[in-house]
Amino acid sequence: MAKNQPNLPAFYWQLQKKQKRISALLFILLFIFYLVAFGLLLAVILLGVQVFLPGSNPFSSPHFYLYAAGIILIAAAVTVINFLQAKKTGASYILSNLRAYPPDPDDRYHLSFINVADEMKISSGLLRLKTYIIPSVNVNSLSLFDRDNTPAIAVTEGLLAEASRDELQAVAAHEVAHITKGDTFLFTLICSLTAFYENLIDSLEKETDYQQGYQLSRSRQRGTSAPLAYVASFISFLLIKFFTMLISQNRELLADATAVELGRDPAALARIIYKAWIANSYLGDTSILTPLFLVPPNSKEITESTWGQLFNTHPPVEKRLGLLAGMTHQSVEEIKNEVRHQEKLREESRQVIKASSEGDSLEREKAILNLKEQAENELRKAEVWEIKQVGGQWAGPFTLGALVSQPAFSPAIRVRNLKENIEGRALEFPQIRFALYRQGKNQPVDPALANCCPVCQTQLQESFYEGVQIRICPACAGRVVRIEDIEKILARQEYDFSERLKEKAGLYKEALLDPGKRASVFPKKKPLPCPICGLQLVVKPFNYYYIFPVYKCYQCQVIWFEPDELEILQILFKIRDE
Ligand SMILES: [Zn+2]
Numbered sequence: 001m002a003k004n005q006p007n008l009p010a011f012y013w014q015l016q017k018k019q020k021r022i023s024a025l026l027f028i029l030l031f032i033f034y035l036v037a038f039g040l041l042l043a044v045i046l047l048g049v050q051v052f053l054p055g056s057n058p059f060s061s062p063h064f065y066l067y068a069a070g071i072i073l074i075a076a077a078v079t080v081i082n083f084l085q086a087k088k089t090g091a092s093y094i095l096s097n098l099r100a101y102p103p104d105p106d107d108r109y110h111l112s113f114i115n116v117a118d119e120m121k122i123s124s125g126l127l128r129l130k131t132y133i134i135p136s137v138n139v140n141s142l143s144l145f146d147r148d149n150t151p152a153i154a155v156t157e158g159l160l161a162e163a164s165r166d167e168l169q170a171v172a173a174h175e176v177a178h179i180t181k182g183d184t185f186l187f188t189l190i191c192s193l194t195a196f197y198e199n200l201i202d203s204l205e206k207e208t209d210y211q212q213g214y215q216l217s218r219s220r221q222r223g224t225s226a227p228l229a230y231v232a233s234f235i236s237f238l239l240i241k242f243f244t245m246l247i248s249q250n251r252e253l254l255a256d257a258t259a260v261e262l263g264r265d266p267a268a269l270a271r272i273i274y275k276a277w278i279a280n281s282y283l284g285d286t287s288i289l290t291p292l293f294l295v296p297p298n299s300k301e302i303t304e305s306t307w308g309q310l311f312n313t314h315p316p317v318e319k320r321l322g323l324l325a326g327m328t329h330q331s332v333e334e335i336k337n338e339v340r341h342q343e344k345l346r347e348e349s350r351q352v353i354k355a356s357s358e359g360d361s362l363e364r365e366k367a368i369l370n371l372k373e374q375a376e377n378e379l380r381k382a383e384v385w386e387i388k389q390v391g392g393q394w395a396g397p398f399t400l401g402a403l404v405s406q407p408a409f410s411p412a413i414r415v416r417n418l419k420e421n422i423e424g425r426a427l428e429f430p431q432i433r434f435a436l437y438r439q440g441k442n443q444p445v446d447p448a449l450a451n452c453c454p455v456c457q458t459q460l461q462e463s464f465y466e467g468v469q470i471r472i473c474p475a476c477a478g479r480v481v482r483i484e485d486i487e488k489i490l491a492r493q494e495y496d497f498s499e500r501l502k503e504k505a506g507l508y509k510e511a512l513l514d515p516g517k518r519a520s521v522f523p524k525k526k527p528l529p530c531p532i533c534g535l536q537l538v539v540k541p542f543n544y545y546y547i548f549p550v551y552k553c554y555q556c557q558v559i560w561f562e563p564d565e566l567e568i569l570q571i572l573f574k575i576r577d578e
């Protein structure tokens with residue numbers, strides 16, 4: 001392919017030359033940074049010596065040149081280590097920090113991103129371009145150089161949900177523009193250099209966590225006792241500020257302009273920048289990654305003061321919109337109105353989803369109730385296993401799947417089968433051996449129950465909801481959703497909900513705020529088997545914000561949503577700021 005386009009090698013050669021120049025420049029700047037930092041440190045120490053040892057003047061001592069040489073050596077060594085480490089692990093750190101993963105071609109939204117990126121790759125003349133998805137409901141995008149030095153663009157689920165196709169093209173064009181201009185290479189390297197310290201802080205904090213016997217918490221609160229962590233945080237903070245001042249905000253405007261050359265649609269780019277700016281673009285603790293993003297992740301807090309401007313990586317949004325609007329025959333206000341109009345149209349065209357039994361005939365309701373009762377009976381009949389506890393009492397009865405999911409269960413533990421009236425070590429029972437064998441092979445513990453609704457035992461069906469593949473019970477409307485897909489469902493809002501569902505969600509919201517109401521609003525959950533692996537589902541709060549209980553299987557990484565639960569979650573998420 002490259003042979004048919006004679007200008008390609010030249011373009012690549014240019015890009016590579018640019019990258020080498022950027023590398024060299026950053027290396028020198030980093031060296032200067034460390035030289036100044038260590039120099040100041042030495043000066044402070046020497047001043048201290050002078051104060052405490054009157055009469056000595058370390059600055060004029062013959063050793064002073066030695067000190068200076070030492071500082072230069074140390075600064076050089078730290079620069080080399082920091083630089084090499086950044087090149088080696090920077091991209092991995094950035095991607096894992098964002099929990100980014102490759103798009104799934106089976107997902108409608110992801111597929112359109114893959115296609116748009118492909119088109120952009122061809123029209124820009126890039127040989128390779130990777131794509132990543134950031135599982136966040138916020139609206140943003142970025143470009144970076146991957147571990148193997150391939151350029152990549154990443155978008156959030158929120159952006160995929162919000163952007164129309166022309167806007168997605170504009171975003172891809174903006175990111176590809178950054179790549180071809182060399183910005184992406186520069187930003188990736190800068191972020192990687194600071195990531196070195198973030199990594200260090202992380203590992204120091206993990207160590208203190210471990211020492212103090214804490215469980216590893218996902219929250220990254222600063223302020224552990226390790227003094228080294230403070231020093232590392234401080235250096236990382238200084239490095240960010242230092243490099244941020246060097247990054248010209250004009251790069252962002254230039255990328256906007258080049259994106260228009262590539263995509264030829266300034267209005268679409270303006271619309272999506274505005275959408276991202278007003279949507280919450282916060283992406284967790286990613287302060288070191290700010291220069292990489294389409295709009296700064298803290299766009300809601302940014303002040304447009306002159307002092308603030310100095311440390312901002314991005315130009316003011318009004319300026320960007322103004323320049324883009326200037327390329328069309330529209331005003332900034334017209335572009336903003338268009339975004340609002342689009343949103344209103346989407347709102348009006350949404351199909352309304354009803355609560356589970358809303359509008360059902362009496363017969364249907366009865367039939368479902370019947371099914372549930374039968375299934376419940378079957379389940380109770382299968383509860384023939386008991387397990388001997390430490391104190392000698394028997395716990396149970398359990399189904400086979402529930403038995404092997406008990407935390408106390410081990411192949412050597414004593415169990416008894418109430419139906420056959422036999423007691424013995426677990427491994428002595430062929431049923432248990434069979435179940436463990438299947439479990440070890442990642443197969444359902446009880447093949448007869450596999451892919452059946454745990455509530456009414458109807459065969460589950462494959463279905464799509466908000467562009468995500470799920471399994472649904474055609475009778476009772478319970479659903480199996482992969483945990484990794486929940487953010488997609490929350491970001492995408494293809495449907496509206498009936499008044500009854502909204503009322504129900506309102507009750508949930510009240511209960512979330514008022515612990516006294518929880519017992520009456522949140523449903524009691526009986527033990528149920530996972531419809532995929534057959535082990536017992538655990539009942540856990542959905543997450544820290546939405547603490548109502550749901551059924552989870554950590555083995556299969558899925559949630560079993562009872563009827564209406566998923567919709568209630570979607571409504572709660574939609575009204576979170578109200
Ligand atoms: Zn069902």
Ligand SMILES: [Zn+2]
Nearest residue numbers: 530533553556
């Ligand atoms: Zn499971």
